[in-house]
Amino acid sequence: MTEEKHVVTMLVDNQPGVLARVVGLFGGRGFNIESLCVAETTDPEISRITLVTRADPLVLEQIMKQLRKLINVIKVRDMDKSKAVQREMALICVKAKPEHRAEVLRIVDIFRCKVVDTGIEHYIIEVTGDEGKLAAIINLLKPIGIKKIARTGIVALFREPK
Amino acid sequence: MKPNENMLTGAQILMTVLQEEGVDTIFGFPGGAVIDIYDELAKTPIRHILVRHEQGAVHAADGYARASGKVGVCLVTSGPGATNTVTGIASAYMDSIPVVIITGQVPTHLIGNDAFQEVDIVGITRPCTKHNYLVKRIEDLGKILKEAFYIARSGRPGPVLVDIPKDVAKNRTAYTPIEPVRMKSYNPTYQPNKWQLEKVIALIQESRRPMIFAGGGVILSKGSAELTDFARKTMMPVTTSLMGMGAFPGTDPLCLGMIGMHGTYRANMATGACDLLIAIGVRFDDRVTGRTDAFAAQAKIVHIDIDPTSIRKNVLVSLPLVGDCRITLSELNRLIETIDFGDLKKQRHDWLDQIDQWKQTGAMNYDQTTVIKPQYVVETLYRITQGQAIITTEVGQNQMWAAQYYHFDFPDHFITSGGLGVMGFGLPAAIGAQVAQPKKLVVDIAGDGSIQMNIQEMATAIQYGLPVKVVILNNRYLGMVRQWQELFYNKRYACTDMEYAPDFVKLAEAYGALGLRATRPDQVESVLTQGLSSPQAAIMDFWVDREECVYPMVPAGATLTEMLLV
Ligand SMILES: Cc1ncc(C[n+]2csc(CCOP(=O)(O)OP(=O)(O)O)c2C)c(N)n1
Ligand SMILES: [Mg+2]
Numbered sequence: 001m002t003e004e005k006h007v008v009t010m011l012v013d014n015q016p017g018v019l020a021r022v023v024g025l026f027g028g029r030g031f032n033i034e035s036l037c038v039a040e041t042t043d044p045e046i047s048r049i050t051l052v053t054r055a056d057p058l059v060l061e062q063i064m065k066q067l068r069k070l071i072n073v074i075k076v077r078d079m080d081k082s083k084a085v086q087r088e089m090a091l092i093c094v095k096a097k098p099e100h101r102a103e104v105l106r107i108v109d110i111f112r113c114k115v116v117d118t119g120i121e122h123y124i125i126e127v128t129g130d131e132g133k134l135a136a137i138i139n140l141l142k143p144i145g146i147k148k149i150a151r152t153g154i155v156a157l158f159r160e161p162k
Numbered sequence: 163m164k165p166n167e168n169m170l171t172g173a174q175i176l177m178t179v180l181q182e183e184g185v186d187t188i189f190g191f192p193g194g195a196v197i198d199i200y201d202e203l204a205k206t207p208i209r210h211i212l213v214r215h216e217q218g219a220v221h222a223a224d225g226y227a228r229a230s231g232k233v234g235v236c237l238v239t240s241g242p243g244a245t246n247t248v249t250g251i252a253s254a255y256m257d258s259i260p261v262v263i264i265t266g267q268v269p270t271h272l273i274g275n276d277a278f279q280e281v282d283i284v285g286i287t288r289p290c291t292k293h294n295y296l297v298k299r300i301e302d303l304g305k306i307l308k309e310a311f312y313i314a315r316s317g318r319p320g321p322v323l324v325d326i327p328k329d330v331a332k333n334r335t336a337y338t339p340i341e342p343v344r345m346k347s348y349n350p351t352y353q354p355n356k357w358q359l360e361k362v363i364a365l366i367q368e369s370r371r372p373m374i375f376a377g378g379g380v381i382l383s384k385g386s387a388e389l390t391d392f393a394r395k396t397m398m399p400v401t402t403s404l405m406g407m408g409a410f411p412g413t414d415p416l417c418l419g420m421i422g423m424h425g426t427y428r429a430n431m432a433t434g435a436c437d438l439l440i441a442i443g444v445r446f447d448d449r450v451t452g453r454t455d456a457f458a459a460q461a462k463i464v465h466i467d468i469d470p471t472s473i474r475k476n477v478l479v480s481l482p483l484v485g486d487c488r489i490t491l492s493e494l495n496r497l498i499e500t501i502d503f504g505d506l507k508k509q510r511h512d513w514l515d516q517i518d519q520w521k522q523t524g525a526m527n528y529d530q531t532t533v534i535k536p537q538y539v540v541e542t543l544y545r546i547t548q549g550q551a552i553i554t555t556e557v558g559q560n561q562m563w564a565a566q567y568y569h570f571d572f573p574d575h576f577i578t579s580g581g582l583g584v585m586g587f588g589l590p591a592a593i594g595a596q597v598a599q600p601k602k603l604v605v606d607i608a609g610d611g612s613i614q615m616n617i618q619e620m621a622t623a624i625q626y627g628l629p630v631k632v633v634i635l636n637n638r639y640l641g642m643v644r645q646w647q648e649l650f651y652n653k654r655y656a657c658t659d660m661e662y663a664p665d666f667v668k669l670a671e672a673y674g675a676l677g678l679r680a681t682r683p684d685q686v687e688s689v690l691t692q693g694l695s696s697p698q699a700a701i702m703d704f705w706v707d708r709e710e711c712v713y714p715m716v717p718a719g720a721t722l723t724e725m726l727l728v
Contacts, residue, residue: 017285017296062471066471071347
């Protein structure tokens with residue numbers, strides 16, 4: 001069976017130790033976590049955890065069941081791309097020597113992202129998008145020189161009925 | 163502020179909830195962080211059993227829970243008291259036994275400071291408890307304790323730990339009795355799906371070689387009577403896991419005995435040949451399945467369990483059914499009443515006949531020669547006690563011989579550390595079982611190695627006048643490991659020789675128990691009779707054949723039907 005990437009989101013009690021239970025479950029059972037994102041929902045007692053994992057269908061089934069078994073986990077969903085909106089944000093610090101400044105700005109323009117900080121030799125770019133978009137811009141900026149990068153990991157929500 | 167009538171200390175709230183939950187016995191060991199709780203405990207009618215090691219407290223609570231059907235409770239101090247419970251908790255977790263463990267903790271303002279006897283026991287036990295809590299505010303204490311008991315006993319049961327800082331136990335707050343617990347994120351499924359039930363019936367009708375594989379879930383859900391009914395009405399033979407011993411009467415003609423690595427020849431052969439396997443309250447441990455891809459290879463597998471994670475974890479199944487084992491079985495029994503199965507006797511004839519042949523070829527024989535055979539000790543014990551004793555075990559060969567040669571006709575009579583397999587379990591578990599069932603004969607079938615791991619609990623047995631009996635199958639080896647070395651490591655017995663051991667008869671006497679020894683076969687019966695009929699706790703030391711092995715044996719990772727027979 002083949003491994004595939006899955007975005008799993010869950011609503012959990014917003015209490016100390018809950019994230020440790022979730023992460024501990026993955027560590028202890030040998031499941032993998034590629035990215036992880038946690039924040040409060042509009043209800044301060046509930047947080048949403050979104051994580052990306054790579055698993056074959058049987059392992060994914062175990063992941064979902066094991067998560068549901070945790071007492072502090074209220075709801076778990078597999079955010080299938082066809083039904084969910086998936087987004088990630090990255091802050092990318094690129095080298096910007098005079099001879100490259102125009103090109104960087106052109107890329108920023110094409111990808112409709114923002115320059116949020118600038119100096120003599122760098123720009124920090126804020127980019128939001130799905131996986132493909134982030135991969136594409138990173139690919140284009142790499143030859144120019146990425147000094148640092150910080151990514152949020154994917155967050156996702158199911159689309160509402162039209 | 164003057165102490166108000168309605169203002170209770172944390173310790174008093176704990177006592178109130180314990181009594182609301184019907185707790186009448188606690189196994190524990192005191193220390194600085196729980197001194198306030200102990201002070202309050204002494205004022206209640208709750209019985210406290212002072213163990214000699216905190217691991218013993220948890221195993222005793224485990225044995226108590228299994229023998230009583232209630233939640234077992236332990237109370238220990240912070241730091242080392244708490245860490246000493248970890249093995250016991252892990253064992254209860256693997257075997258799904260409802261236990262609530264109360265640990266003391268350093269005062270809240272010291273948490274995180276590496277204070278004296280501070281340890282993050284909630285962090286340590288997170289992966290081996292069903293759930294655990296650190297109580298930071300006294301206002302939450304009552305609710306948390308209620309939840310702890312509810313979680314421990316409901317759904318798939320398990321241990322729940324509550325860590326109570328010293329100031330939380332000491333401070334006061336208003337206490338109003340807690341409403342029944344309702345939790346939005348925890349709702350076990352008890353009722354099975356109706357359509358799935360009907361599919362089970364259809365599979366039984368189609369099947370020519372059906373069998374049942376029952377486990378601890380049947381015992382935990384108190385579904386043995388329903389299982390027995392189900393099997394007899396459909397004339398399906400039943401094998402059980404180690405944890406399921408007694409879920410179906412061991413002496414019933416339909417009983418195949420235990421499945422797995424040291425299962426019976428007929429149980430393992432039948433598993434390989436059946437065309438329908440109805441698994442109830444099991445989790446397909448690797449000691450049961452052998453090579454999973456060849457496990458029950460000809461069968462459609464129905465899997466009934468209250469825990470969805472057990473299903474399709476180790477073995478693929480044709481028909482999953484999430485629900486309580488007892489409820490599911492009684493629903494199936496109700497459906498069966500409406501079905502005409504035709505002439506079952508005739509339909510099952512060939513299949514049961516084949517099983518009978520396996521029973522003859524793979525009989526559990528041994529030659530009782532001039533040295534005592536361990537199997538003979540267990541068989542004699544079975545005969546003398548007429549199968550009525552509660553048997554606990556240690557771990558190793560002793561555990562397997564107990565399972566093979568004592569035939570369990572009732573649930574809750576075989577108490578063993580199945581999932582974790584922890585040496586040192588049997589004696590404290592026997593103490594817990596004896597506390598729960600004072601009138602019953604409770605026997606720990608032990609190995610010479612294991613018994614030394616929690617031998618200190620003999621003092622507990624003596625202090626409380628608990629007449630537990632320890633039957634040591636003394637081979638002066640860590641026998642089960644030696645068996646693997648004999649069979650798979652060219653007889654290189656690295657570090658398994660236990661020639662150096664205490665004189666168990668003198669040791670018994672030193673504790674104030676009766677000590678007896680048998681070195682010849684003709685002494686076995688009289689030693690057992692004398693030891694079992696004494697009103698005292700007793701250690702009976704049987705010098706058995708040193709190099710006897712447990713058979714049948716399926717080598718680790720092999721297919722179930724590839725058994726070594728001698
Ligand atoms: C706490 C613990 N440590 C180690 C083991 C590994 N182990 C399994 S069986 C066994 C031998 C037990 O020896 P003994 O109690 O004499 O029983 P026998 O097999 O000889 O009947 C050992 C060391 C274990 N199960 N538990
Ligand atoms: Mg031994």
